[in-house]
Amino acid sequence: MTRTLPRSFSLACLVSLALLALPAVATAPLKPAKAAPEPVFNRLHDYQEISEMLHGYAAAFPEWVSLESIGKSGEGRDIWVVTLTNPKTGDALSKPGIYIDGNTHANEVQGGESTIYTLDFLLKNYGTLERVTELVDRLTFYFLPMVNPDGRHRWFHQPATANFPRTVVVPIDDDRDGLADEDGYDNLDGDGETTPEESNAFDDLLTLGRQQVEWKEVDHPQYGKIEVGGNRHDVGRVPEGWMLNEEVHRNSLFVLHHAYHLPRLSFGEPVVR
Template sequence: MQALLCALALLLPQGESQATPDAPLQTGPDGLALHRPKKVDIAFNRLYDDVEIYALLDKILAAYPKLVSMQVIGQSIEGRELRVYTINNPDTGIDTEKPAMWIDANVHGNEIQGGEVAVYLVWYLMENYGTTERVTSLVDEFVFYVLPMVNPDGRHHWIHEVHSPHSSRTGYKPTDNDRDGAFDEDPADDLDGDGNITMMRKYAPGEGTHRINQDDPRIMERVPRDDRHLRGDWLMLGWEGVDNDGDGSINEDGFGGYDMNRAWPALWRPEFIQYGAGPYPLFWPETRCIADFLHEHSNVAAVQSFHNSGGMILRGPGGEIFGKYPRKDLQVFDELGRDGELMLPFYDYMIIWKDLYSVFGGFVTWTYEGLGIISFTNELMTSARLFPDKEKAPDSHWFDDNLHLGAGFVDWHPVNHPFYGEIELGGFRKDVGRVPPSFLIEEMLHRNALFCIKHAAAMPRVEIKSALVTPLGGDLAAVDVIFENLSLIPTRTARAAQEGIGAADCFTLEGPDIVVLAGGFRRDRWRPERIDLAEHEPARLLSEDGIGSRSQVRLRWIVRGSGPLTVGWSGQKARDVQQALAIP
């Protein structure tokens, strides 16, 4: 019904809908309850397929053509486009000269709702540009590269074909998982044709491993194996399927069969250590085009990737073997992670290997360890959103029974299995568990999009705090400059400095009639003579460390001559700054 009303609303001529008598009430700030009508109307209480996601973003692009642009950076295995939507205000410069945030989602085909977060983020920034001051300055100052689907094939198949909540995680390059020389020949099968892959159980009185829960016949529980020698009446036979290739195993070589979030070249480990890694890093085209994009966009200073589920804000390292991240970078991760925990109720800020499990070759560990960018993965959706008080929730069906009236569960029903004979199928539908129910989607999108904005707003901003000329007698002068990074994220992360990633920051002084005799970083704010003198090229001082989090860097140059001069800073992760001075 709701969907029908929406459709009707779209059919109304636009002028008519804007001329409603309610209009004067709807002028409040965006994001609040009495907000004004939106230029682009999107239902944020449902999830969309791959074609729809691009259509929504194209609609936003059409409404805001100056600020949004799109480029296709690659093709999936099945030929779907990988599109990056860029938010950039061309009036304040081209994108590559400004710090940028990279946002991606849906590298696992079934973990889809990050795609909607990506859409929401673009939509939110555009709808509020020009009316909400902080959105306007954020968009004027920074750039967003948004790739809503790393794995559009996985998304497409998960939505349109028979799947469980957990299948279609992979991409769709045929892969021989059981080493029998055939590719993808034994996937799960929809035995009852209901569009769901659920669980198989078989009645085996006195010979089973499971029994039916006394309070809820939908719930299967394992019979304890102990001295009481209890017997169950049911056997659990795994996910719905048959032995398609006659090798004695069921569902052992499904579509694809790898993990594109194990393919990135930091702490990458081969298949025998890390399932799904592929024969070499960036083996699949979806991953390689992103790696090339990020290598070519050294202005990316923040990374966010969306997965599901579990309610987590994750950072690296992915493996214990890596050791610890440098202290200065941890302060940045921790501040954002703690703010994230407050912005995202029921989400925990966690370390991948320690609090979740080891992940070798993960994306955000590569963007930090290999590219030196502060990066997070959010695992969207947690059952805590459904049961804030777990103690009081009787079981996993209670929520479905009371808030969906049982719509999420496929009740056990008999089918005839070609191999097992008479069995029963049952379980939760694929869109239950890992993705939120309709009425919780918009909240999830908003909170996570705003976490991205928080992270983006922390990208480095460099200013020249002061620039002073002190005559030293004769034609000599000292030029003292203080450069300041106003933001949380340093211009060079400690990791980038340590590993020599990207270009070093560069502090410059030049003037037509000025000879730079010496220069260097001041070590002591009170004693101007304490300088780390550069050994050569004092007019162009390089720094691997850059300008730290909310910190200053002080320099002193000793020059000869007079007239105009310019001091400046340039780096990859913040806008370059310059200031003109003169020596009288």
């Protein structure tokens, strides 16, 4: 005689049996071996600051976080990757992985901030938030906050103009003098350095409007007294510093929602005949 499984069988088992898939581990908040970085997301961080943060996380949580450079950029900067998983639930390579990166486009620097925020959020809420604990136990997270470190460095430390690189920075002989990258498009006097005046003059030439804006205080209806000004850097859809926290939190939860819905498998009751 044959026996068939009732269709409702699987649904009835879902909640109870799925929880058995993971080995039981004590879940207490992580205690850093040394002081963990305390990033503040009301401003953007440049390549150097983020690199120091990543080293700080790896030193504070040496068993959980590993840091490696997967290569060098064109200008010799390390491309850092952070791996996060719970070592007690298995080796990193034995678990499903989720890869999170940011700042592929040179001028979209807030992607790197979102990536760092996600790493920080997971580490500091493990053992406190149920979903975070489950994710870190079940998955391996790979973070690559700065896919384009040279572009990030230039975004922070050079004026934003129409010639600001959006792609990976490669040496270009833009003025056809036989030398590559010895001066930028807007280095008008050819001395190798671009001053704000030169940048503004170049922007005027292209009728793009001035990128250098005087700092001034503004009374914002929601955020109160805020300062607006500096290099506009508005080409890459980057939020103002005082809006950054909301954006990185939203981006982070969007990514974690996908991580949460990665398949979680378990066996139901076998039927042997």
